[in-house]
Amino acid sequence: DIQMTQSPSSLSASVGDRxxxxxxxxxxxxxxxxxxxxKPGKAPxxxxxxxxxxxxxxxxxxxxxxxxxxxxxTISSLQPEDFATYYCQQYYSYPFTFGPGTKVDIK
Amino acid sequence: xxxxxxxxxxxVQPGRSLxxxxxxxxxxxxxxGMHWVRQAPGKGPEWVAVISSDGGDKYxxxxxxxxFTISRDNTKNTLYLQMNSLRDEDTAIYYCAKDSRRISGYPxxxxxxxxxxxxx
Numbered sequence: 001d002i003q004m005t006q007s008p009s010s011l012s013a014s015v016g017d018r019x020x021x022x023x024x025x026x027x028x029x030x031x032x033x034x035x036x037x038x039k040p041g042k043a044p045x046x047x048x049x050x051x052x053x054x055x056x057x058x059x060x061x062x063x064x065x066x067x068x069x070x071x072x073x074t075i076s077s078l079q080p081e082d083f084a085t086y087y088c089q090q091y092y093s094y095p096f097t098f099g100p101g102t103k104v105d106i107k
Numbered sequence: 108x109x110x111x112x113x114x115x116x117x118x119v120q121p122g123r124s125l126x127x128x129x130x131x132x133x134x135x136x137x138x139x140g141m142h143w144v145r146q147a148p149g150k151g152p153e154w155v156a157v158i159s160s161d162g163g164d165k166y167x168x169x170x171x172x173x174x175f176t177i178s179r180d181n182t183k184n185t186l187y188l189q190m191n192s193l194r195d196e197d198t199a200i201y202y203c204a205k206d207s208r209r210i211s212g213y214p215x216x217x218x219x220x221x222x223x224x225x226x227x
């Protein structure tokens with residue numbers, strides 16, 4: 001199975017900060033990488049697929065990059081509604097696997 | 108827009124069975140694969156299973172293989188998860204999610220989930 005890791009596991013940031021979260025796969029997954037945002041008590045919400053393609057309706061302050069084994073999610077200017085936990089997921093091969101998550105909270 | 112409503116969760120004893128349902132609306136159900144993803148309390152999501160748009164292809168996570176069965180009824184726009192031989196570690200919120208394509212895409216749109224608690 002492909003293992004996904006994320007760093008950092010948590011971070012504290014201020015409104016307006018630029019934030020980058022990284023995700024690494026244990027083997028090459030091309031660009032079969034999705035990012036999700038989850039707020040407490042809610043279902044995960046799709047943000048990015050194919051490593052860098054924005055899901056329809058997601059604001060352009062979110063961006064994704066990477067290919068192969070190393071990926072990143074960047075939020076260009078953090079807003080109050082962006083404080084949440086972010087997960088990456090590979091869909092290159094079964095079983096699909098998620099990263100452990102990165103919790104972004106307010107400094 | 109995509110509407111997914113899970114049902115069938117509840118409290119069940121270890122070793123027993125439970126069947127979850129997911130009613131879909133707002134998209135052409137017969138054109139998309141469907142996933143089940145679960146999330147244990149305080150943990151991250153865990154992918155459980157996927158079924159192709161026509162029901163002909165199914166894949167499972169290691170921890171549920173041989174115990175859980177995914178299926179769908181395209182005449183009723185409904186997805187199912189039959190869960191047998193339930194264990195304490197199956198306790199989680201179970202989400203159904205629409206695939207981004209016929210199969211092997213990512214979980215693009217999610218329901219609100221149904222809670223399954225396995226406890227004696």
